[in-house]
Amino acid sequence: MxxxxxxxxxxxxxxxxxxxxxxxxxxxxxxxxxxxxxxxxxxxxxxxxxxxxxxxxxxxxxxxxxxxxxxxxxxxxxxxxxxxxxxxxxxxxxxxxxxxxxxxxxxxxxxxxxxxxxxxxxxxxxxxKRPVVTKFRTTVGLPGRLAVRIQPNHPTDDAKGVAASILDGLAFGCGDAVIGINPATDSPSAMRRLLELIEDLRLRLDCPVQSCVLAHVTTAIDCMSRGAPVDLVFQSIAGSQKANASFGIDLAMLKEAQDAAKSLQRGTIGTDVMYFETGQGAALSANAHFGIDQQTMEARAYAVARAFDPLLVNTVVGFIGPEYLYDGKEITRAGLEDHFCGKLLGVPMGVDVCYTNHAEADQDDMDNLLTLLAVAGVNFVMGVPGSDDVMLNYQSTSYHDAAYVRRALDLRPAPEFEAWATDVGIFDPRGFLLPEASRGDAGLLARSRLLAAAE
The missing domain is CATH 1.10.220.70 (lyase)
Structure with missing residues (x-):
């Protein structure tokens, strides 16, 4: 052939x-x-x-x-x-x-x-049947557990707006995958300011989370060289050299970033320091697909990912738009395919269960895909305030969506994060959110610590 x-x-x-x-x-x-x-x-x-x-x-x-x-x-x-x-x-x-x-x-x-x-x-x-477990400050991917990324994006990177979204997410028991911000401005100064904001919150709360500002890998390398508190290095990747070149990267650059991040030794229980994002249609949108269908090209991106032992890999399944995945049915199928292919290749797959406002999809479609992926053992999903990313202008899953699927399928957070959240009065002993009326002193303690961090 x-x-x-x-x-x-x-x-x-x-x-x-x-x-x-x-x-x-x-x-x-x-x-x-x-x-x-x-x-x-x-x-x-x-x-x-x-x-x-x-x-x-x-x-x-x-x-x-x-x-x-x-x-x-x-x-x-x-x-x-x-x-x-x-x-x-x-x-x-x-x-x-x-x-x-x-x-x-x-x-x-x-x-x-x-x-x-x-x-x-x-x-x-x-x-x-194929769990993939990774570690940095939390353990992500254990069977019976579902982690959540807090995605506190803000259209102007306003510190108060970002902090409010982070605290809201923590109060919902999210953040055990990563607190990951898509910056409005990709620059070393903007990245460092956001990293220091998360670092200050983390240390004030004594919270076992990892942070990531989703700037270009070269921005992260620059920040690390200047002593910024970089936990995870982010980069979008794809399944061909030409497609990766459209992102301004190659494999040597990713290796340089991985080595720099590992040398900082910021992880407490592991050294998985990379965070990659992918999505069906990325190579086609760069005219770098070489006549290969978009789902096969997506799977090829996972070969790149697994070469660098990432903590997290996220297929942003409906983000690129209806030109590539037209409606809820196509988005659902693609999300399940990506998770399946990534797991078989040993990649710690999460999925941004999402769609753009001009796609033929709605939040019911996302509820369906979120539930199916949780049954399939997805490592993590997104937590976006109100499901609506006000900076990137697309619809994802919310903090309360994560609470729903954990409760419905008896899934717990990452163990290190669960222990912290139980101690401060966010979770009950089963790893579920305490009802507001039942929180009592524990709830007051949780709120007071979060508010103190906000101040």
Whole structure:
């Protein structure tokens, strides 16, 4: 099979989405799509491995994918077809340990291929069996737990506005994934000011959280060289060298940032210092997809992510817009696919369950996807005040959405954060929010400590 033939097969087997139609690679009918899925199910994993989709001589991401592959780990499944791998992953023999052992045997193209022949319930059932655990000041990804990023964005980076959003999130038991701010201005001075704000709150509250200002990786490197309190280094990444170049990065730059952050030794229980974000359609929007469907390109981004042992990887699933994922159904499918592919590749996947205001989606669609992902074992989700990001102008999940899904599915926060929040009167002994009427002295203590930090 030639690379072009494999690209066509993968694209035509993909469940329908607007981005693939925009790129001109989607199947022309549902009948053609099902035929492609049948052919893909019979395609050997070894055939996929032997058919790089981009010339490795000209693409460092393709070289990375080939270099990561472990032949010894691949040997037990080397005779499998894509369909055989799906069937195995659904059996009881595919334990968490057995799936984890395949981390370096599987390539992004293999897991993308499997996802294309899975129903939504398959994506959930398989991903649930593959926890990926990471650590910095909290432990993220343990089974039975769901972490939440506080996303306290402000259109002018106003310190009081940001602090109010952070304190609101902490009072709802959020922040155990990260307190992560998208700055309105990407500059070393703005990044440092926001980092110091979070650092001051963290130390005043003696709260086990990690911080991140989502500026460009070069801004973070500059800040670290000047002694700023950088916990996690952020960067958007994609599945080809050309797409990453559109973000102004390459693999060497990411390695430099990782080394600099680890040298600070700011983590108390772990050294996972990177935070990556991805999203279906990112490569296509940069005309850097090389005729590859957007879901396969997204999976290739996870090969980049896992090379740097990140604490968090977040697919911002509906953020790029309806040109790539048109409606709630497409957003839901993409969120489950991304989580599935990331987990099989050993990536600590979170999902920004979100949509833009011009997409054919609403908050009910997000409720559905949030619940499905929590069942699937997603590592973390977003906590945005009122679900409405007033700086980025899109709709996500709120602090109270996190409280809902934790209570509905009996999920607890990260253990270190839970212990702190229980001590200050935010959680009850089961890890759930104390009712306001029942908080009593504990509630007063929690509020007084939060207010003192705000002052």
């Amino acid at each position: 030639s690379p072009e033939q494999l690209k066509t097969l993968l694209a035509e087997a993909s469940p329908a989405r607007s981005g693939d139609f925009l790129a001109g690679v989607a199947a022309t009918s549902q009948e053609a799509r099902v035929k492609a899925q049948r052919r893909l199910a019979d395609t050997g994993l070894a055939d996929i491995l032997q058919t790089p989709l981009i010339d490795p001589e000209s693409d460092e991401v393709q070289r990375l994918i080939l270099d990561q592959h472990d032949e010894a780990a691949f040997r037990p499944i080397s005779a499998f077809s894509v369909g055989d791998l799906r069937d195995f992953l659904l059996t009881d023999e595919a334990t968490p340990e057995a799936i984890a052992a395949l981390k370096w045997a599987l390539t992004p193209e293999m897991v993308a291929a499997v996802s294309k022949i899975c129903r939504n319930q398959d994506l959930i059932a398989i991903a649930r």
